[in-house]
Amino acid sequence: MFQQFNEFLVWFDDLVWGVPLIVLILAVGIFLTIRLHGLQIRYLPKALKYMVKNEEGGEGEVTSFGALCTALSATVGTGNIVGVATAIVAGGPGALFWMWIAALFGMATKFAEGVLAIKYRVIEPDGHVLGGPFYYIENGMGIKWCWLAKVFAFFGAGVGLLGIGTFTQVNGIASAANNFFDPNNQWTVNLLGMEYSWSVVITGTIVTIFVGLVVIGGLKRIANVSQIIVPFMIVIYVLCCAIILITNAGLIPAAITEIVASAFGFRAVAGGALGAVLVAMQKGIARGIFSNEAGLGSAPIAAAAAKTNEPVRQGLVSMTGTFLDTIVVCTMTGLAIVLTGSWNIGLEGVAVTTNAFQVGLPFAPEVSSFLLMICLVFFAFTTILGWNYYGERCLEYLSNGKMKAVLTYRYLYILAVFIGPFMTVSAVWTIADIFNGLMALPNLIALMALSGVVVAETRVYVKKLKNKEVE
Numbered sequence: 001m002f003q004q005f006n007e008f009l010v011w012f013d014d015l016v017w018g019v020p021l022i023v024l025i026l027a028v029g030i031f032l033t034i035r036l037h038g039l040q041i042r043y044l045p046k047a048l049k050y051m052v053k054n055e056e057g058g059e060g061e062v063t064s065f066g067a068l069c070t071a072l073s074a075t076v077g078t079g080n081i082v083g084v085a086t087a088i089v090a091g092g093p094g095a096l097f098w099m100w101i102a103a104l105f106g107m108a109t110k111f112a113e114g115v116l117a118i119k120y121r122v123i124e125p126d127g128h129v130l131g132g133p134f135y136y137i138e139n140g141m142g143i144k145w146c147w148l149a150k151v152f153a154f155f156g157a158g159v160g161l162l163g164i165g166t167f168t169q170v171n172g173i174a175s176a177a178n179n180f181f182d183p184n185n186q187w188t189v190n191l192l193g194m195e196y197s198w199s200v201v202i203t204g205t206i207v208t209i210f211v212g213l214v215v216i217g218g219l220k221r222i223a224n225v226s227q228i229i230v231p232f233m234i235v236i237y238v239l240c241c242a243i244i245l246i247t248n249a250g251l252i253p254a255a256i257t258e259i260v261a262s263a264f265g266f267r268a269v270a271g272g273a274l275g276a277v278l279v280a281m282q283k284g285i286a287r288g289i290f291s292n293e294a295g296l297g298s299a300p301i302a303a304a305a306a307k308t309n310e311p312v313r314q315g316l317v318s319m320t321g322t323f324l325d326t327i328v329v330c331t332m333t334g335l336a337i338v339l340t341g342s343w344n345i346g347l348e349g350v351a352v353t354t355n356a357f358q359v360g361l362p363f364a365p366e367v368s369s370f371l372l373m374i375c376l377v378f379f380a381f382t383t384i385l386g387w388n389y390y391g392e393r394c395l396e397y398l399s400n401g402k403m404k405a406v407l408t409y410r411y412l413y414i415l416a417v418f419i420g421p422f423m424t425v426s427a428v429w430t431i432a433d434i435f436n437g438l439m440a441l442p443n444l445i446a447l448m449a450l451s452g453v454v455v456a457e458t459r460v461y462v463k464k465l466k467n468k469e470v471e
């Protein structure tokens with residue numbers, strides 16, 4: 001029965017993440033890039049400046065940096081470690097190239113999401129902010145499109161509960177802990193007819209307790225925790241990857257050549273080039289979207305809570321999330337995997353990146369494994385927190401603000417975190433992929449429909465910049 005269920009999941013995943021959706025995601029990013037005249041490149045320096053400089057006097061619940069850290073906490077997760085490895089193993093090194101392409105155009109998509117999030121958010125009398133794709137669909141496209149907003153909210157809640165937010169993250173944490181503390185599964189316990197390492201059971205329990213302690217405190221506690229952990233974890237991980245690249249600097253040109261050649265099928269056997277390119281594109285773009293979430297509509301839920309009165313300013317801040325996530329963090333991971341040759345030696349999941357750290361870092365294998373485990377734990381833990389907030393806001397919209405439903409979701413979410421370590425790797429990633437795709441569709445439709453609003457808002461803000469009315 002489980003085998004049939006897995007086969008069905010794979011079939012449905014291929015249907016959802018087929019060529020049409022990949023083309024649609026890239027098309028929206030390219031369309032917005034053209035309409036905004038490459039804004040994500042021209043204004044990246046200013047966006048990075050805004051990222052660390054909060055706007056004074058803006059309305060909202062948390063600072064722009066706090067909103068970005070909340071979004072990054074949900075964005076920078078196991079997709080940056082396990083997801084990149086999975087994409088490269090399945091699609092070859094060329095998958096990393098297509099992740100870059102997806103991220104480049106995804107920055108324009110993320111910018112548009114941030115603009116619309118602030119433009120159409122609702123601030124209640126008590127200061128509680130309601131915003132995200134469901135509100136810019138309803139308030140921007142009109143009340144007759146409420147059904148589309150509800151479709152997004154339904155799949156958004158599902159992504160959090162059954163996809164990105166719970167199973168994939170805690171599964172990654174448990175796998176990393178198991179690989180470090182009990183790689184040979186010498187200490188096991190029988191649960192429901194299956195044997196699991198005690199390291200998996202203990203890790204899952206500890207993570208569940210800490211998740212419960214944080215998410216029960218709501219957005220402000222999540223934002224406060226994220227502002228501390230997110231910058232720390234990104235710096236530590238990038239530093240580890242930088243050491244690998246520096247100590248293996250001579251191999252970098254060959255690794256980049258391999259990535260580009262593989263992306264265009266130059267390394268495929270005769271007659272298989274097109275198939276190799278399509279697989280690399282599908283795996284690279286799917287994992288890229290899973291990692292940076294551009295087009296999914298998740299980040300604008302957090303962006304809507306930012307203390308700002310300028311939609312374009314927050315759009316610029318939002319797009320830095322994609323830059324940091326994919327152009328910086330995923331690239332570091334991908335290069336480390338390719339130049340150490342860890343992608344084609346029969347490993348899968350976190351074991352691929354673990355091998356890259358063990359081979360590439362000038363430390364004892366145990367130290368390298370421990371460093372990766374710590375990074376993965378922080379990455380995944382913060383993603384769990386961020387997606388809890390996203391899922392709750394989706395359910396709040398679906399239930400018309402019924403907090404009982406939100407609290408029920410919160411406890412179901414904690415339960416999903418607890419059972420996550422006992423899900424199989426293939427089923428976990430397949431479910432996450434399916435919900436990703438289904439969540440993206442309503443948001444992409446809204447971005448296309450409201451692109452004129454984004455362009456108009458951007459023109460007004462650019463004029464203010466030229467007139468020095470804003471910094």
